[in-house]
Amino acid sequence: MSKRVALGVLTLAGLVLAGIGLWFSSHLGAAGSGTFSAKPGGERVVVIEPSVLNRVDGPVTVTATAKNGGEVWLGRAAPSDAHALVGNAGQDAVTGVSVGGWELTTESHGTGTAPALAQSDVWRDTTQGTGTASLTVHQNDAPETVVVATASGKPADLASVDLTWQGQAWAVKALAVLVLGVLLAGAGAAGLWLLRHRETTTTQEARA
C-alpha cells in the first residue's frame, strides 16, 4: 500500500511540476522575459524600491504609461537620495512582486506633494515622455530606487507601471521543470502500472 502511495505522490508531483513548468514557459516565452504590472492611478507618486529592482543580476526595465497621453517622468537615484527628495509625499511604494498574478505589490503611505523632482541633482538617470516612458536599471549601481511622477513632482495619471526582467536562463529552467515534471509523472504512472500488473499476476498465480 505504501509503495502505491509513494508512486501516486510521485505522479502527482510530476504533474504539478509539469504544470508549473508549462505555466512559467508560457509567461516567460522563449526569451525568458517576465513582466509584472501595477495600476497605481494618479493620486500618488510611485516609488519602486531596491527590494524589487535589485534582486537579480540582470537589467530591469521600468515602463510607465500615462492615461490619455499624459506627461510621465522617471528618475533613477540612490535609495537614500530618492527618499530624502520624495520625503513624506503621498506615494505608492512598489516593494515586491506577486508571481501568481504577475503583479507588483504596493504599499501606500505619506501625504502631501513632492518637490520639483526634475530640478534635483540626485538623479543618476532620468527620462520623460508623453503617454509612455521607460528607463532601464542595470545592476552596476545597485541598490537604486526609481521614482515615477511628473517633472514638477505632481503624480502622473498612470494607467500602468510595468517592470520587465529578461533572463534567458529562466526560459531554460522553466522548460527543464516542465520536462522533469513530465518524466516524474511518467515514471510514477509507469510504476503504478507495473505494481498493478505484478499484483494481478501474483493473484492469478495464487488462484492457480
Add this chain to the structure above:
Amino acid sequence: MSPSTMPRVATGAVATLAALAMGGCGLGGALVGVHDAPAEHTSTPPVGAESAQAIASRVLADAARARAATGAEVKDLRAKALTGAALTVSTADSRLAKAGSTATEPVTKPTEPKVLAVSRGTAWPRVMLVQGTREDGATVLNLLTSAEASAPFRLAASAPMQAGSKVAALDAINEGSPLNPQGTGLAIAPKDLLAEYAASLAYPTPKPSAHINGGDQFTHAVLTNARTQAASLGKLATLTQKHTPQPEDTVVISLKDGGAVVFGLIERIDTITLKPTGKSLTPNPDFQKLLGKKTLTKQAQMRTFETVVFTVPPKGRANLVAVDETLVSAKGK
C-alpha cells in the same frame, strides 16, 4: 529498472520534492538567481564623474547668465544659479553696475570647467570643487554646493587663483573627497586659520600670522593700499580696516595628502573718520556711486566681502591660493 526497485526510486524522489518544498522560497529564489538587494554604499561620492561634469557645466553657465543678465529676470536667475557668498557678491556687483561702476566684472567662461573634487558620502550639504577660466585667462576656483536633496547644485563661491599658486592632488572624483569641517589633522583649524588671516590684514595694527605663508600678492596689496590711503588722508582723517571671518560660509575639502582646501569668507569694514581738522573727504568713485554722494563730512564706512581659498597641509604653513574681493555696501555721513 525492475518493478521491485521502482517504488524505492519513487520514495526517494518524493522525499527530494518534499525537501525542496520545505526549503521554501529561499531555495526557489536561489534557483532562479534571486538574491537580497545589496546594501547602499554611504562612502562613495553622490554623483559620478560624468554627472559631476554635466552639473558643473550647467551651474557655471547659469551663473554666467545670471551675472550678465539685466532686467526683471535677474533675481530669478541669480536665485537659480547662485547661493551663499556668490549670491551676495553678485548682488553687490549688480548694484555697482547699476550705479555705473567703471570696474569690469569678471565673467567665468561657462565652457570647459574641470571638476577637481566631489564630496564623499551621502550626507548634505554636498560640494564640488570646479576649476574654470575667466575671460582674461585667469584660473578660477569655484565652489558648488547642494544644501539638500531638493536643492540643486549652485555656485557658492568663486575666486581667481593667485599667480604661481597651486592646489595639491585631490582624491579621484569616483572616490570622492571627504569634507573636514573641523579641520581634523590639519596644521591649523579652519576657524583659527581665518581668524589669524583676518588679524594679519588689520589696519593700522596687523598681527603677523604664524601659520600662513606671507608674501602673497593680495595680502601685500591690501596692506599697501591701506597704508597709502591712510597717508593720503594725512591729518584730515583716520582709516581703520577690520576683517571678520564669516564661519558659516567655510567649506573644507580634504586633499589626498591629508591636507585640505579651505574656502572662507571674510567681511572687511573700512572706516574713515574725519578729524576735527578735516572738513570733508572725497571717497573713491565706486563708493560715491553706491552712496550717491561725492563728499562726506563725518565718517565713511565701506563693507567688502573677501572670498579666500587656502591650502592647509597636515604640518607646516597654509597658503593663500585664490582670493576675490567685492565692495558690498557703503554708508557715510
